Amino acid sequence: MPDPEKRPETTPEKRFAEEWRNAAYNCFSSGHKFCREVCPVTQVTRNESWSPTAFHANVVAMEQGELEIADVAADYVNCTGCGACELRCPNSLFTGDFYRFRTRTVDLVKAVRGLAVRQGVHQPAWQRWNLLTDERGHEPVLNGTPVDQARVRDWAAGLDLPIGGETILFVDCEAAFHRTSVPRAVARILNLAGYKFGLMHEQWCCGGPAAEMGYEEQARRFARHNLDDWRAGGVRRVLVLDPHDYVTFTEDYPAYFGDAYDIEIVLVVELLAELIREGRLTPHVPVERTVTYHDPCRLNKRKGVWREPREILRAIPGLTFHDVDRVTQWSYCSGAGGGLPVEKPELTARISEQRVGKAAELGVDTLVSACPWSERPLSEAGRARSIDVVDLHELLAESLGVAP
Amino acid sequence: MTVLLGDPVLAELRQILGPEHVLTGRADRLNRTRVPAPFPVHRWAERMPDLVVLPASTEEVAEVLRLADSLRIPVVPRDGGTGLTDGAVPLRGGIVVDVKRINQIKEIDLDNRTCTVGTGINALKLNEVLGRHGLIYPDDPASYPCSLVGGRIGTSGWSLIGSRYGHTRDLVLSFDHVLPGGRVIHVGDGIGRKITKSSSGYQLKHLFMGHQGTLGIASEATLKLFPKPEAEFSPFWAFEDYDSAYRAVGALARAGVATFAGAVLFDEWKVDYLRRDDEAYIPQPSSVKALVCAALYGYEDEVRAGGRRLLRIARSLGARYLGDEISEGDWAARHDRYATPLHGRTRSGQVVPMSWHCEDASINYTNLPAVRLAWHEIADRLRRESDVFDDWGMFAYTNGATGADYLTEIDIGIWEQRLDDAAWEAWVRAKRDLAAVTLAHGGSISACHGSCRAGEVDLVPEELGGGYDVMLAIKRAIDPNNIMNPGKYLLDQAYAEKS
Numbered sequence: 022m023p024d025p026e027k028r029p030e031t032t033p034e035k036r037f038a039e040e041w042r043n044a045a046y047n048c049f050s051s052g053h054k055f056c057r058e059v060c061p062v063t064q065v066t067r068n069e070s071w072s073p074t075a076f077h078a079n080v081v082a083m084e085q086g087e088l089e090i091a092d093v094a095a096d097y098v099n100c101t102g103c104g105a106c107e108l109r110c111p112n113s114l115f116t117g118d119f120y121r122f123r124t125r126t127v128d129l130v131k132a133v134r135g136l137a138v139r140q141g142v143h144q145p146a147w148q149r150w151n152l153l154t155d156e157r158g159h160e161p162v163l164n165g166t167p168v169d170q171a172r173v174r175d176w177a178a179g180l181d182l183p184i185g186g187e188t189i190l191f192v193d194c195e196a197a198f199h200r201t202s203v204p205r206a207v208a209r210i211l212n213l214a215g216y217k218f219g220l221m222h223e224q225w226c227c228g229g230p231a232a233e234m235g236y237e238e239q240a241r242r243f244a245r246h247n248l249d250d251w252r253a254g255g256v257r258r259v260l261v262l263d264p265h266d267y268v269t270f271t272e273d274y275p276a277y278f279g280d281a282y283d284i285e286i287v288l289v290v291e292l293l294a295e296l297i298r299e300g301r302l303t304p305h306v307p308v309e310r311t312v313t314y315h316d317p318c319r320l321n322k323r324k325g326v327w328r329e330p331r332e333i334l335r336a337i338p339g340l341t342f343h344d345v346d347r348v349t350q351w352s353y354c355s356g357a358g359g360g361l362p363v364e365k366p367e368l369t370a371r372i373s374e375q376r377v378g379k380a381a382e383l384g385v386d387t388l389v390s391a392c393p394w395s396e397r398p399l400s401e402a403g404r405a406r407s408i409d410v411v412d413l414h415e416l417l418a419e420s421l422g423v424a425p
Numbered sequence: 426m427t428v429l430l431g432d433p434v435l436a437e438l439r440q441i442l443g444p445e446h447v448l449t450g451r452a453d454r455l456n457r458t459r460v461p462a463p464f465p466v467h468r469w470a471e472r473m474p475d476l477v478v479l480p481a482s483t484e485e486v487a488e489v490l491r492l493a494d495s496l497r498i499p500v501v502p503r504d505g506g507t508g509l510t511d512g513a514v515p516l517r518g519g520i521v522v523d524v525k526r527i528n529q530i531k532e533i534d535l536d537n538r539t540c541t542v543g544t545g546i547n548a549l550k551l552n553e554v555l556g557r558h559g560l561i562y563p564d565d566p567a568s569y570p571c572s573l574v575g576g577r578i579g580t581s582g583w584s585l586i587g588s589r590y591g592h593t594r595d596l597v598l599s600f601d602h603v604l605p606g607g608r609v610i611h612v613g614d615g616i617g618r619k620i621t622k623s624s625s626g627y628q629l630k631h632l633f634m635g636h637q638g639t640l641g642i643a644s645e646a647t648l649k650l651f652p653k654p655e656a657e658f659s660p661f662w663a664f665e666d667y668d669s670a671y672r673a674v675g676a677l678a679r680a681g682v683a684t685f686a687g688a689v690l691f692d693e694w695k696v697d698y699l700r701r702d703d704e705a706y707i708p709q710p711s712s713v714k715a716l717v718c719a720a721l722y723g724y725e726d727e728v729r730a731g732g733r734r735l736l737r738i739a740r741s742l743g744a745r746y747l748g749d750e751i752s753e754g755d756w757a758a759r760h761d762r763y764a765t766p767l768h769g770r771t772r773s774g775q776v777v778p779m780s781w782h783c784e785d786a787s788i789n790y791t792n793l794p795a796v797r798l799a800w801h802e803i804a805d806r807l808r809r810e811s812d813v814f815d816d817w818g819m820f821a822y823t824n825g826a827t828g829a830d831y832l833t834e835i836d837i838g839i840w841e842q843r844l845d846d847a848a849w850e851a852w853v854r855a856k857r858d859l860a861a862v863t864l865a866h867g868g869s870i871s872a873c874h875g876s877c878r879a880g881e882v883d884l885v886p887e888e889l890g891g892g893y894d895v896m897l898a899i900k901r902a903i904d905p906n907n908i909m910n911p912g913k914y915l916l917d918q919a920y921a922e923k924s
Contacts, residue, residue: 043778046766046778046841046842047766047767047778049459049778049780049841050766050769050778050779050780050781050841051461051764051765051766051780051781052461052462052507052509052568052764052780052781053461053507053567053568053570053571053760053761053764053765054505054506054507054571055570055571055760055761057571058547058549058550058570058571067479067525067526067528067545068448068479068525069456069457069506069523069525070448070450070452070453070456072456074456075452075456078455078456078459079452079455079456081466082452082455082469085466085467085469087451087455087469087470088451088452088455092450092451092452093450093452096450096452109570111760111761111762111764111765112765112766112767114761115758115761115762115765116702116765116767116768119702119704119767120702120767120776122767382557
């Protein structure tokens with residue numbers, strides 16, 4: 022018999038479940054697991070343990086004392102944070118507006134990963150990745166070749182970009198060190214349009230990846246550094262070319278800093294579409310390619326940005342564009358988000374193969390993306406099918422006739 | 426079971442399937458215990474399997490079953506896990522055989538209009554591919570975006586547009602079926618893979634459909650395909666009382682319109698329920714008490730003509746057409762709209778997340794009104810007994826093109842978080858009572874889910890009579906060691922008789 026005088030036993034898992042119980046039950050109680058066939062991980066693995074519904078049901082099991090975080094932490098690796106499940110959930114779709122409720126699987130997965138790290142349950146590759154990021158200030162995206170502050174602006178060599186100013190361009194780790202042609206294209210296009218901007222004084226990683234992998238304290242520390250750097254330099258506006266940064270700066274930073282966070286965040290794709298609309302940029306060099314567009318998950322599914330990239334593509338002469346609508350693309354993903362390629366690169370590769378396979382069915386020679394993180398695995402999958410993976414910004418630069 | 430499933434068994438399964446496809450984690454097992462049908466959350470772990478395997482082929486399924494049979498380990502097949510009669514729920518531990526990885530499209534035969542698929546495939550995903558050939562596999566349950574072909578076979582599923590295209594039993598032509606001992610047979614009409622009608626031998630296809638996993642596992646199926654319909658018309662009509670709506674649905678179903686794919690009757694409780702939060706129904710005047718919708722599929726010229734005829738019939742019976750926007754929107758949203766947890770209310774009106782439970786039966790048209798009243802009385806009693814229950818109203822859907830009988834469902838919201846032992850007992854009692862009403866009116870206990878859950882299952886021997894004794898004999902003959910989904914359909918009796 023339990024001693025009635027004794028307080029009921031509470032555990033970190035039960036405290037966590039208390040916070041998430043309603044969201045978890047709203048999913049648990051739904052018989053309609055419509056998320057499963059749009060989830061990129063579930064689609065390729067067919068493993069129900071790695072599905073949005075399992076991620077919610079596990080919280081109910083924690084509340085019941087059936088699971089501890091150590092039992093499930095590794096399962097929560099299997100999410101790219103794409104947000105497809107949230108959009109496809111009948112709770113969001115058909116009653117969400119009425120009840121002001123939204124299924125938030127992405128936040129839940131991040132929260133469980135955070136709980137795991139706080140409880141000392143680490144995934145080996147994530148732990149190493151974040152340790153190196155913490156040491157260097159940037160993600161170790163070059164497989165052993167060091168990244169550091171001294172090289173974070175190497176991509177801009179010869180472009181004569183100023184440091185500081187009211188408007189700066191923030192370049193994510195993958196683009197700054199690996200996909201360097203993307204930020205170069207962006208900088209040249211903006212220069213062509215006469216749009217004034219500079220680079221950041223001391224740019225660290227945005228902190229978003231650490232937050233996604235559960236290293237919350239580190240994520241906040243990096244965010245603090247970046248915000249302090251912006252404030253010290255009088256920055257009012259930050260341009261971002263990477264959809265992941267865009268989510269971090271428009272969702273994580275406001276959550277960390279509240280009303281005091283008064284930086285305007287501008288998505289480069291939206292800015293470029295506007296500059297084309299205003300006639301300040303006119304693509305004129307024909308690009309003879311047959312393309313389809315990959316909606317980056319964080320733009321399409323997370324932020325509802327899908328018109329502007331298509332506007333830009335339609336403005337480029339010479340292209341044959343086989344579009345696939347944004348809703349069909351809810352179930353597409355490169356597999357490169359949410360830390361998945363760090364811990365499970367083979368799974369990222371399978372998801373990218375599936376995505377490129379969809380492009381191949383259209384008979385295109387080029388898959389255009391607008392997310393630097395997606396482009397590495399998509400390119401690898403594209404090689405096997407002779408499909409080029411090209412960044413939208415670079416494609417636009419080509420049509421504007423600006424040098425790489 | 427834990428003893429049997431020690432290291433030698435695990436080692437052998439890992440050998441058969443590859444180590445990553447044998448899951449023993451607690452979360453893996455808990456998540457293969459869950460189905461949408463409500464069950465007290467505090468008793469969740471009672472239904473855990475000992476392990477889960479994820480085979481990729483018929484051969485792997487066969488090897489797993491051979492091993493399980495030789496060691497007398499219970500086996501429970503799982504596909505989408507979206508069923509409402511607990512077919513996929515392990516009652517005795519053992520091995521869950523989760524067939525979702527067997528989801529390849531093996532062949533699309535454009536000339537014979539068939540396709541052959543692994544049973545782990547989802548119909549919506551299949552139709553994305555078939556659509557490129559102008560074809561459709563029209564098996565359309567409420568769970569269309571997530572249920573899988575194998576589960577449709579194991580439950581002998583029901584389709585919303587079955588009046589036009591047939592139900593799962595008509596649409597699945599044949600399949601590879603792994604018997605409990607591991608032997609693989611092919612069942613269909615005759616032995617052909619793409620034969621739609623045979624009179625050779627016993628008609629085994631029906632036997633190996635709807636057995637809820639008690640006779641083995643289907644792993645690869647050949648399906649009948651249709652031209653993707655060019656046009657769809659789905660009128661919704663409002664009525665001032667149930668009786669008018671009832672008369673109208675009967676007339677529509679009996680009209681004999683060739684493109685008629687189905688009709689649905691919504692009763693007063695259902696309309697009240699929709700008014701809680703559905704933007705299409707909140708603005709409807711209070712005089713709207715019941716609804717009917719119909720769906721027509723085919724070429725544009727024939728759908729237009731058939732639609733005009735149905736509109737004329739409905740108008741002559743006092744119907745008010747709700748307009749194209751509601752009609753098209755509601756039908757398009759039919760899989761998402763009617764059963765989300767947030768519709769749940771306590772007696773005082775508080776919004777609580779409730780699991781949707783659909784209790785279904787096949788009822789002849791002439792008995793619909795009487796069954797409806799008796800069922801709502803049972804739901805009302807439940808609601809008085811406990812605030813975890815909520816009456817979400819009733820639907821009646823045509824089973825076929827002639828309007829003889831209807832899938833009749835009462836939807837009960839159940840607040841699973843608070844489902845204690847007493848409420849669970851009340852629920853099981855209510856299920857038994859609902860089934861008794863069905864039998865008293867000459868109906869069948871289930872049109873679509875199956876009838877092997879606690880409560881209703883008690884009445885299955887009464888429903889089937891001498892046929893139930895045949896069921897016992899078949900079970901014993903095909904599964905002599907009772908390894909396939911033991912505990913379902915009271916089939917343990919088959920073995921008690923033997924000893």
